[in-house]
Amino acid sequence: MWGLLISILMAVLIGTIGDALVKSSMPGGLLGSMIAGFAGGWLGSILFGSWGPVIGGFAVIPAIVGAALFVFLLGLLSQALRKSV
Template sequence: MGLLISILMAVLIGSIGGALVRNGMPGGFFGAMLAGFAGAWLGSLLFGSFGPVIGGFAVIPAIVGSALFVFMLGLLSQALRKSV
């Protein structure tokens, strides 16, 4: 049950992070899950663990980290498109 809650929280956090950034995260469910897990890692690395913790995710740093991850992924995607 804990793994299911973690996956659902990762999708929710990834979706919120993608919605905060102009260029959304591609990949639907799996893209949002990737953004949620990467965002939680990046957010906890940069900001620590504060705020409510649900399913093992500190929600506020995870959302900010997810938005940063999607933003950086969008910049990388634009740079790769311009170089081709």
């Protein structure tokens, strides 16, 4: 139970930091930040491995970089979709 709560809190924190690093806004507020945190943790671990401190199942530094990359790519996709309509 505590592990799940810590994982969710870390995902929100990582997603919020990743959103702050990229000057675009992640839609969805807290839920969007949580999704960006989980996606960033997954993407960061694939691209950079799992080095640095691990909290709640997240390698923190690669997860933050992965979340920033995820938010950036989502912003690019959003802009492209808005221009095509």
